[in-house]
Amino acid sequence: MAPKQRADAVRNRARVLAAAEEVFDRSGPGTSTAEIARVAGVGIGTVFRHFPTKRDLLAAIMKDRRERVATAAEALIAGDDPEAFYVFFTDLVAAAAGRKSVVDALVEEGVDLSVDKPIGSLQGMIAPLLRRGQEAGTIRADVALPEVMALLIGTCQAALSGGWQAELQQRTTKIIFAGLRPGA
Structure with a gap:
């Protein structure tokens, strides 16, 4: 078991992570x-104490972002909003668009960015939201998880690669959601 960190060390680590995310994005x-x-x-020295290498810092940023996605998904799954699927999809596209600088830096550092594990965990988050939306009638009944994952991964990859601005994210998800809604 790792020794407990002092409160100021925990705060400093969080400040460094937040600052690094902001600075890399900018x-x-x-x-x-x-x-x-x-x-x-x-x-x-504080930065290097917490993150001895740039690679360590970038990996921590990505881990922190994954944890935020999981926390958001858990909250949406625990709720009862029939539109939660669309909220989560939109948030993932926005998060992907905002990750371009960090992902580029990870690639520069030679980090393997295979998507198998993240996709597997995303399926576990998407499936209950998809089911709820279908039961509530906000998502077509004939839409299956593999199609949703293809749309989500493709859209997120495009948003990431292109560093999509908010307007393009909104227009694109609007088109996708129109195809997912009943009556499409």
């Missing part, structure tokens, strides 16, 4: 550790 893969430390309001 400045791209060439972001300096010094800039991350400045934005986080900590010394560069």
